[in-house]
Amino acid sequence: MGDMSDVRWLDADEQRIWRGFMTAVTKFTEHLDRQLQRDSGMPVAYYEILVALSEAPERSLRMSELALVCHSSRSRLSHAVARLEKEGWVxxxxxxxxRRGSIAVLTDRGFAVLEAAAPGHVTAVREHLFDVLTPEQLRSLAEISQAIERGLQTECAQVRAEMVEF
Structure with missing residues (x-):
């Protein structure tokens, strides 16, 4: 790591933008999590796993692919899938x-739970994202999100390369 003089510190405006962005993302995610927990008895992370499996061919994915799709670590995903298995959803x-790899499959019961949870989740997303932004702001948000993701692609590619199949 370089010395402190190499750091490009944030000025007051950048601090305000950074903190506003983090607060909005955190509050939005917490709201979605509370809504799903209250209405469907699951956290957002479990919902995302069910969605990923529902969209996959034959409603199944290798655990390693599922981890990539859900932006999850191996251990966090294994723990979540174990809980979803206990519920009979996966x-x-x-x-x-x-032989070392395993495949996660969405069960009919899991698909039914997802179908029941989706309307409330989509309503929360619509009310607290799409309904509060103008069409121009939504276009900007899409561009901003893509730019941030592109800026992280090198790191993401490295993580993918290092990921051990499981």
Whole structure:
């Protein structure tokens, strides 16, 4: 790490923008989490896993692919899938092509739970994101989100390369 003189410190405006961004993202995520917990008995992370599986061919993904899609660590995903298995919403199967790997499959019960949870979740997203921004702001948000993601792509590619199949 370089010395302190190398740091490009944030000025007052940048501090305000940074803190505002973090507060908005944190509050928005917490709101979605509370809504899903209250109405469907699951956190956002579990909902995202169910969505990813529902959109996959045959409602199944290798655990390693599911971790990438859900932007999750192996251990966090394994813990979440174990909880979803206990609920009967997801089933883990051995990967036929790789004994070490496993596949997560969305069960019919899990799909039904997702179908029941989706309207409330989408309503919360619409009310607290789409309904509070103008069409121009939404276009800007899309561009900003893409720019931030592009800025992190090198790091994301490195994480993908390092990820061990499981």
């Amino acid at each position: 089933q883990r199967q051995a990967c036929p092509s790789d």
